[in-house]
Amino acid sequence: MSLSLSAGEGAVLENEPLARHTTWRIGGPARWFCRVHNEAGLAKVLRAAASGGAPLALLGMGSNVLAADEGFPGFVVRLDGEFLRVAIDGEIVDAGGGAALGGVCAAAARAGLSGIEAISGIPSSMGGAVRINAGAYGGEIFDVLESVRLMERAGEARTEPASGIPHGYRWTRLCETGEIVVSARLRLKPAPREAIEAKTREVAAKRRGALPSEPNAGSVFKNPPDDHAGRLLEACGLKGVRLGGAEISHRHANVIVNRGGASARDVLALMERMRDEVSARFAITLSPEVDMLGISWKR
Numbered sequence: 001m002s003l004s005l006s007a008g009e010g011a012v013l014e015n016e017p018l019a020r021h022t023t024w025r026i027g028g029p030a031r032w033f034c035r036v037h038n039e040a041g042l043a044k045v046l047r048a049a050a051s052g053g054a055p056l057a058l059l060g061m062g063s064n065v066l067a068a069d070e071g072f073p074g075f076v077v078r079l080d081g082e083f084l085r086v087a088i089d090g091e092i093v094d095a096g097g098g099a100a101l102g103g104v105c106a107a108a109a110r111a112g113l114s115g116i117e118a119i120s121g122i123p124s125s126m127g128g129a130v131r132i133n134a135g136a137y138g139g140e141i142f143d144v145l146e147s148v149r150l151m152e153r154a155g156e157a158r159t160e161p162a163s164g165i166p167h168g169y170r171w172t173r174l175c176e177t178g179e180i181v182v183s184a185r186l187r188l189k190p191a192p193r194e195a196i197e198a199k200t201r202e203v204a205a206k207r208r209g210a211l212p213s214e215p216n217a218g219s220v221f222k223n224p225p226d227d228h229a230g231r232l233l234e235a236c237g238l239k240g241v242r243l244g245g246a247e248i249s250h251r252h253a254n255v256i257v258n259r260g261g262a263s264a265r266d267v268l269a270l271m272e273r274m275r276d277e278v279s280a281r282f283a284i285t286l287s288p289e290v291d292m293l294g295i296s297w298k299r
């Protein structure tokens with residue numbers, strides 16, 4: 001593999017444990033873990049992966065991924081440096097793909113801009129949120145997304161209006177194409193700062209009550225049409241079922257927690273059991289909301 005990044009372009013670590021970078025605290029080593037600082041650095045890594053035939057995966061906050069115990073045999077890329085920027089111009093918030101969604105929401109609130117309070121508690125990078133159209137409490141990122149700067153796997157970047165990107169519930173075209181979110185522009189609405197902060201606090205309080213405190217990756221399955229995966233899983237009596245260090249949360253049946261020492265294998269086996277029990281009892285096939293790194297999900 002021939003890849004050398006200048007200090008301005010980024011840095012490469014070899015055999016970096018992914019468990020350090022996922023909210024589940026699970027995952028073996030990434031052969032090359034690249035923190036890229038600008039578009040030139042990102043394009044260089046993409047070209048190195050393509051020319052060496054090595055797999056490449058983006059990693060944001062690691063809050064929606066199950067990384068294999070064996071690790072990842074190629075490049076794992078984290079957007080850093082210039083990709084962390086958040087700039088406000090009138091009613092537009094322009095954020096790099098690596099910026100933390102919580103920081104973007106806080107900056108918008110300080111500027112008296114409303115529209116993203118409902119999604120403010122999602123532990124996400126901007127890029128991860130756009131890719132899956134992250135949402136909560138009736139709001140989703142595409143509600144306020146004006147345009148996205150994308151880089152294709154070949155290293156070419158372009159800006160596209162959000163209206164041209166097919167998207168739906170926890171899905172966008174990017175899930176199929178693997179395009180990388182370099183930055184995103186949100187159009188928000190002016191509102192009194194106190195009202196924005198009150199709404200953000202209300203959302204934070206609701207979230208605190210809803211999710212477990214042990215390491216987890218939020219909902220493991222998407223909700224099927226007109227139903228809730230959590231309701232179906234709870235009806236199957238799965239809360240509290242444990243395999244190795246992984247346990248289906250007592251608080252939320254669609255969340256798997258790491259009770260200590262959980263492996264990706266434990267989580268995967270629990271997910272398969274959850275899917276199979278819901279399928280047998282309700283004839284509904286649940287699809288994973290979490291993304292797999294170095295693992296393939298057998299439908």
Ligand SMILES: Cc1cc2nc3c(=O)[nH]c(=O)nc-3n(C[C@H](O)[C@H](O)[C@H](O)COP(=O)(O)OP(=O)(O)OC[C@H]3O[C@@H](n4cnc5c(N)ncnc54)[C@H](O)[C@@H]3O)c2cc1C
Binds near residue numbers: 064127181217
């Ligand atoms: C406690 C908890 C609560 C959660 N609550 C919610 C919720 O309310 N609503 C919700 O929608 N989700 C929720 N999630 C799931 C998760 O936070 C979101 O899916 C989030 O958007 C993932 O972003 P990330 O940056 O962590 O992406 P990662 O988990 O790092 O990556 C997820 C996928 O996105 C890809 N990706 C990452 N960055 C980019 C990029 N720049 N360009 C293209 N692809 C990229 C990765 O390759 C991977 O395929 C929750 C998770 C946790 C742990």
